Amino acid sequence: MYRSSTRNPSPVSKTLSRIRIARHSVFSTFLPAVALACLCTAQAAAQLPRDITASSSPLTPAQRSEVQTFVDQSVAAMLGDDLRATLHARRALEDPMKDAGARRPFRLAYDDLLTPQLTDVIENADTPVHLQVSCMHLLGAIASEASLDVLSANLSAARPTTRYAAASGIQRAFEAAQQGRATFDTEKRLIELMKQLRTAIGSEQQAEILFADVSACVAAPGNNGAGSAIEASSAGLLTQIQNFSTTKKPDARLTRLHQCMRLIYQRYIKVITFNQNMKPARKALVETSAAAILMAARLGQSMSDQERATYRDELSQLVGICEGILNLSYSEAGAEDTTVSRTFESGQYQQAAILFERRWLGEDGPIYKNSEFGFHPGHIKGLLDG
Secondary structure (H helix, E strand, C coil): CCCCCCCCCCHHHHHHCCCCCCCCCCCCCCCHHHHHHHHHHHHHHCCCCHHHHCCCCCCCHHHHHHHHHHHHHHHHHHCCCCHHHHHHHHHHHHHHHHCCCCCHHHHHHHHHHHHHHHHHHHHCCCCCHHHHHHHHHHHHHHCCHHHHHHHHHHHHCCCHHHHHHHHHHHHHHHHHHHCCCCCCCHHHHHHHHHHHHHHHHHHCCCHHHHHHHHHHHHCCCHHHHHHHHHHHHHHHHHHHHHHHHHHCCCCCCHHHHHHHHHHHHHHHHHHHHHCHHHHHHHHHHHHHHHHHHHHHHHHHHHCCHHHHHHHHHHHHHHHHHHHHHHHHHCHHHCCCCCHHHHHHHCCCHHHHHHHHHHHHHCCCCHHHHCCCCCCCCCHHHHHHHC
């Protein structure tokens, strides 16, 4: 994780010493004069000279000093007691990173001066959650090697809000890379980040964070990112599907599982279907889709009447998107078949399982008959049965 050992203690350390959750609520009362000062500081700091942000050469000591002042003042304002002033200061700190005209020398210097202070805030045990979220939001906009170190380390944080903010920050960093506003080595970091996101997706127990993890994953830039993302997100979701198959207990994650599959489908299906270089990604997506349908059929049969009433729509939508993926992936097998989806919608889970196995999982079914992926009969069932 990024550490700063070459600078004197920043104003952050002094400010953090007075931040105590027990004494300061997110919505605590603030002095009007302090609030006004924070707002003015944020607005003034937003006006960094163009000769600094657009510099094509490393910043001079004087320029770095000006950026340092900007960072110190804005971070101090962000750590104040007024939530409105915090948001203004966060915007002031973010604006230079959103500037398409900001050049790499400035971005590197900005990262070097700001990321350590944001890291100090995040790692302080007394930091209120809204400030942690603000700092991770900014780290995503910075989109550097150091900021990604902090974000990826927090994908497994104990606090759910922190995990959510970390995933959202990585998504923002990927989006910045797509727009040419990142300084991290995309090709080098993708492999590591995809592994971390795959683990996070597979282990996450909170529905909203699961969706945030998948959203971050599929935002990976470039064609290589698309292939890596589909493999990582499919593998992570397969772990979730296997867990549902084992526990036979539905929960709120089902409300997001079909949305995760739909997000992957919408973002990548054209690329995956027509790009022969993405065979591993297509294989992973087919494997996860088939396992999801089989899991849903089994889960539907084991649920109580109350659980069926609660999760019937979620199961139907999950099966619908996964059957659509299989139909598109095996278009040579004939016209689109929605028999399984329609049977699910009517609540006939046992019949849906029989139809699915007959249509897709038999020895003459497309999944095993097609030799492209090398699936052997019984492979999909084996994923769920261990």
